[in-house]
Amino acid sequence: MRNNERLVLLDKDAVESLLKADDVLEAVREAFVLHSQREGRVFQVVRERLSTGGVFGIKSGDVQTQSLLGFKAAGFWPTNRQSGGEPHQATIMLINPATGRPICVIDGNAVTTMRTGAAGGLGLMQLARPDSTRVCVFGSGVQARVQLTFALRLMPSLKRVQYVTVNGEKDEAFESQFRSYCDIRLAEDRNGAVTDSDIVITATPGAGALFDLDAVRPGTHFNCVGADTKGKRELPDGLLERVRLVVDDRIQASEIGETQWAPKTEMIELGDLLTGNAHFDRQPGDITVFDMTGLALQDLTVARMLRDRATEANVGTSIAWPW
Structure with a gap:
C-alpha cells in the first residue's frame, strides 16, 4: 500500500x-x-x-x-x-x-568530508611515488585534516608533514591530531615547503595560487581539493601544462575544478585507472595532479x-x- x-x-x-x-x-x-x-x-x-x-x-x-x-x-x-x-x-x-x-x-x-578524504587517499595510492615520505598541506581545516588522515592511513611511508595556514600562524589543534603519527610542523616558507615535499595537498577555499611555479620539483604529486566552483584555483599558472593530470570527471573538472584553467590538458579519469580501462606508468620525474571536484x-x-x-x-x- x-x-x-x-x-x-x-x-x-x-x-x-x-x-x-x-x-x-x-x-x-x-x-x-x-x-x-x-x-x-x-x-x-x-x-x-x-x-x-x-x-x-x-x-x-x-x-x-x-x-x-x-x-x-x-x-x-x-x-x-x-x-x-x-x-x-x-x-x-x-x-x-x-x-x-x-x-x-x-x-x-x-x-562530504569523509568521502572526499577517501577519494584523495585513492588518488594518492594510484599516483604518488610509493617512496614518498614528505607531505605539505595547505590548510588546517576540516578537509585538510581528513585528507591528511587518509594519506597517513594509506601511505605509512609518510613521516614528515609541513602545513601552511591562511594567517601563517601555528595551529596547535591541527598539530596535536597528527603528532603521534608523524613529525609535523608549521612551514616557515610555503614555496620552500612545496620544494621539500613529495606530496602536496591543497585544501583551501581556492582564492588563488598558493605557491610559485618554480617551487615545484620533478616527481611531486598534488592532491587538489579547493577548486570546486568557477573562478576558484589553488595552482599557479603554467603548472597544469607540465603535469600528468588525473580527474574524477572530465567535464566537471573542466568546468569547476582546477582544470578549468587549462581545459585542453590531456587527462585521465581516476575510475579508469581503478578498472584498468586506462594505464598509468609513472616515471620518477613526473609531476602528477589529481583534480578532485567530487562525484555525486x-x-x-x-x-x-x-x-x-x-x-x-x-x-x-x-x-x-x-x-
Whole structure:
C-alpha cells in the first residue's frame, strides 16, 4: 500500500555513529568504478553564488542497474562561523527511481568530508611515488585534516608533514591530531615547503595560487581539493601544462575544478585507472595532479551504505510518508 511508505531520517549524530573509514573507502571506490564502467551517471552540476555570500550547489546522479537515484544539496556559507556553525553544509536525499518518492534524507556534512578524504587517499595510492615520505598541506581545516588522515592511513611511508595556514600562524589543534603519527610542523616558507615535499595537498577555499611555479620539483604529486566552483584555483599558472593530470570527471573538472584553467590538458579519469580501462606508468620525474571536484556517485554510494547500516542497527528516525 502506498500509504504505508516511510521516510528515514539520519541526522548528524546518526551519521557519525555509522560512518567508518573502511566502509567509506569501499563505497567511494565503487563509485569511481561505476563511473568508469558507465553504469553510474553524474548529471550536470548546479553551482551558484548567492546574494547572502554563500555558494549553493546540487550534485545528482543514478545507477540504473542498482535502483540508486538521488542528489546532494550543498554549499559554503562563510557567515556561519560568526554563530559558531560549520560553513560547509550538505544534505543528501535518496529517491525511489520507480516512483520519484524520497526514501532517505541524510545530514551530508560528515559524508562530504569523509568521502572526499577517501577519494584523495585513492588518488594518492594510484599516483604518488610509493617512496614518498614528505607531505605539505595547505590548510588546517576540516578537509585538510581528513585528507591528511587518509594519506597517513594509506601511505605509512609518510613521516614528515609541513602545513601552511591562511594567517601563517601555528595551529596547535591541527598539530596535536597528527603528532603521534608523524613529525609535523608549521612551514616557515610555503614555496620552500612545496620544494621539500613529495606530496602536496591543497585544501583551501581556492582564492588563488598558493605557491610559485618554480617551487615545484620533478616527481611531486598534488592532491587538489579547493577548486570546486568557477573562478576558484589553488595552482599557479603554467603548472597544469607540465603535469600528468588525473580527474574524477572530465567535464566537471573542466568546468569547476582546477582544470578549468587549462581545459585542453590531456587527462585521465581516476575510475579508469581503478578498472584498468586506462594505464598509468609513472616515471620518477613526473609531476602528477589529481583534480578532485567530487562525484555525486560518491555521495550516493556512501549514502546507500549508511541507509543499510542504519536499518541493520535500528538507527535514525523513520516517519510516515504517505502519498
